[in-house]
Amino acid sequence: MKIELKKEYCVGCGLCEIYCLVAHSSSREVIKAFKGEKEKAESRLFLEIDKPVSFPLQCQHCDDAPCVRGCITGAMYKNQEEITLLDEDKCVSCYTCILECPYGAIQISKKESLLPIKCDLCIGSGGEPYCVNNCPNGALILKGGS
Amino acid sequence: MNDYLIIGNSAAATGAIEGIRTVDKKGDITVLSEEAHLCYSRPLISYFLAGKVDGEKIIYRGRDFYSKNKVNLHLGSRAIEVDPDKKVVTSEGGREYPYQKLLIATGSSPLALLLKGSGKKGQHFFYNLNDVYHLKEIIKEGDSAVVVGGGLIGLKAAEALSLKGLKVTVVEKTPYLLSSILNQASATILEERIRKSGIRVIVNNTVEEITGTDKVEGVILGSGERISCTTLVLAAGVKPNTSFLENSGIPVNRGILVNEKMETQREGVYAAGDVVEGWDPLSENKRVVPIWPAAYCQGLIAGKNMAGHPMESSGEFPRNSISFFGLNIITAGLLEVNSGEEEIINYNEDKNTYYRVLIKDNRLVGMIKMGDIKEAGVLTWMIKKKMPAGDLKEKLKSGSLNPVHLPESIRSILYGEEGVK
Ligand SMILES: Cc1cc2nc3c(=O)[nH]c(=O)nc-3n(C[C@H](O)[C@H](O)[C@H](O)COP(=O)(O)OP(=O)(O)OC[C@H]3O[C@@H](n4cnc5c(N)ncnc54)[C@H](O)[C@@H]3O)c2cc1C
Numbered sequence: 315m316k317i318e319l320k321k322e323y324c325v326g327c328g329l330c331e332i333y334c335l336v337a338h339s340s341s342r343e344v345i346k347a348f349k350g351e352k353e354k355a356e357s358r359l360f361l362e363i364d365k366p367v368s369f370p371l372q373c374q375h376c377d378d379a380p381c382v383r384g385c386i387t388g389a390m391y392k393n394q395e396e397i398t399l400l401d402e403d404k405c406v407s408c409y410t411c412i413l414e415c416p417y418g419a420i421q422i423s424k425k426e427s428l429l430p431i432k433c434d435l436c437i438g439s440g441g442e443p444y445c446v447n448n449c450p451n452g453a454l455i456l457k458g459g460s
Numbered sequence: 461m462n463d464y465l466i467i468g469n470s471a472a473a474t475g476a477i478e479g480i481r482t483v484d485k486k487g488d489i490t491v492l493s494e495e496a497h498l499c500y501s502r503p504l505i506s507y508f509l510a511g512k513v514d515g516e517k518i519i520y521r522g523r524d525f526y527s528k529n530k531v532n533l534h535l536g537s538r539a540i541e542v543d544p545d546k547k548v549v550t551s552e553g554g555r556e557y558p559y560q561k562l563l564i565a566t567g568s569s570p571l572a573l574l575l576k577g578s579g580k581k582g583q584h585f586f587y588n589l590n591d592v593y594h595l596k597e598i599i600k601e602g603d604s605a606v607v608v609g610g611g612l613i614g615l616k617a618a619e620a621l622s623l624k625g626l627k628v629t630v631v632e633k634t635p636y637l638l639s640s641i642l643n644q645a646s647a648t649i650l651e652e653r654i655r656k657s658g659i660r661v662i663v664n665n666t667v668e669e670i671t672g673t674d675k676v677e678g679v680i681l682g683s684g685e686r687i688s689c690t691t692l693v694l695a696a697g698v699k700p701n702t703s704f705l706e707n708s709g710i711p712v713n714r715g716i717l718v719n720e721k722m723e724t725q726r727e728g729v730y731a732a733g734d735v736v737e738g739w740d741p742l743s744e745n746k747r748v749v750p751i752w753p754a755a756y757c758q759g760l761i762a763g764k765n766m767a768g769h770p771m772e773s774s775g776e777f778p779r780n781s782i783s784f785f786g787l788n789i790i791t792a793g794l795l796e797v798n799s800g801e802e803e804i805i806n807y808n809e810d811k812n813t814y815y816r817v818l819i820k821d822n823r824l825v826g827m828i829k830m831g832d833i834k835e836a837g838v839l840t841w842m843i844k845k846k847m848p849a850g851d852l853k854e855k856l857k858s859g860s861l862n863p864v865h866l867p868e869s870i871r872s873i874l875y876g877e878e879g880v881k
Contacts, residue, residue: 362862362863364864367864368864369863371835371862371864374880376880377880378880383756384753386501386504386752387517388501388519388520403517404517406507406512408503408783409783409790409833410753410781411837412781412790412835412836413840414840415837416838416841416874416879417837417838417863417874418837418838421834
């Protein structure tokens, strides 16, 4: 399972980032997520713009994921649906995953934990990934799996 | 009869077990491990010493990894001889292990320096979990320690000892720290961070003698300076563990020689990890690449081939992600600038970031990123895939390159079928 990008449809509006943050907030509501939560959530995809090109850097949940193979602690793993996830308790923030990810899709959290953060396909948020559901141009499409 | 026998139980062995089990769910797998521990993350021993991870978290896979994968694990069992003709491995104590396919994944060991006064209590290596258990028992806040070697292992030991409240001095023979992965300019930034954190760094100097009667009391340097200490850590390089192969007929250079399937020149015998000398596509030479990701991947490839599923390695090149006192560093590929190579450097003193890439024949061949390591993997990939970088020079100068900046010809490869193959 992964989110496929139709880059020709992306206009760089940034809603994917906004809704990714919402998906990872505790309220999962836009206003609260941005204004009303003690610790503001973070987006796990990273919109990049180099005009005229724009698209979010986002985990591709690779089959032969170099971040999983390279992880020195065993914290980065594949779940049964082959989604690439991070066991945050096991991770020591050595950032070997950042060394290995060819997509630049893993970045360092701005929170105190300094954990690497990446797309988790909204696994804890229920339903389809928020970025897919909220992209106004249909530039992000969920592929594979149910 | 063991279908699969693995000597060693670390990154390469784990990769091999997982590789075998993707192909063959049933065959017998036996692992001989000299260390009496489940596979633990070796790079985490400094975190363990500093108290940042515990004895549970350092275990690489879950405790049930061996039962889940139906592995017969023989801990505390050292192989002393391999006979590829008879297909038998003998362990210390004389037990024989017949096999169909053998993997040698014995890693490397720290070099024992022949120092005057060696062999005293308080002298340690920093390589195994047991080294750290021993260190934990004897070190006390306020003690003094000397670390011989300013490479990755020595500096990680120094950092952990310093975090435990010891007064630490690092003695490095070459003119600067981490000289196998940094250039002088970036090493200077690192050195400053390490000094500011309270560690004394001495370069261009060596430890010549260890003083004390039965316990370490201090060291004498080549310069004549005496430093008193109760703990001495030797971290002056490593060598592949191949001595038990002397009579095996398995060709060994610096490491065991393997082909792209991680097969040695003896039938049915494979090798992976720090113990091998495999193909480095950048230097276009066989070399030992002693890093965890390479060991795991080589093990995985060996395992699949052992189980009958052909898979080839495209080679491994040096790359590291490490941090010292919060300074993040990522490096990959070649380090030295030779004629015909171009260097792009971006140093921001205020932000404490340093960035350097090396271009040769229009290809990216090396990188150092310090302070800001964002998107470093894009460069690792460009290096690995030998992508043309000439048109990207302006972008590279800015210090940041991500997939949005790539020309469509390269981006379509990255996001295509062959992207991460
Ligand atoms: C302090 C430290 C920090 C490190 N940090 C990093 C890092 O940040 N990133 C990175 O990529 N790499 C790092 N490394 C390197 C990394 O740990 C190695 O590349 C990796 O462990 C190699 O794995 P391996 O499976 O080849 O062998 P090893 O991990 O060396 O394991 C080999 C095992 O085989 C056993 N063995 C040897 N001979 C025999 C025998 N005859 N019979 C039975 N068993 C035997 C050994 O006891 C050992 O347990 C670090 C290493 C150290 C020491």
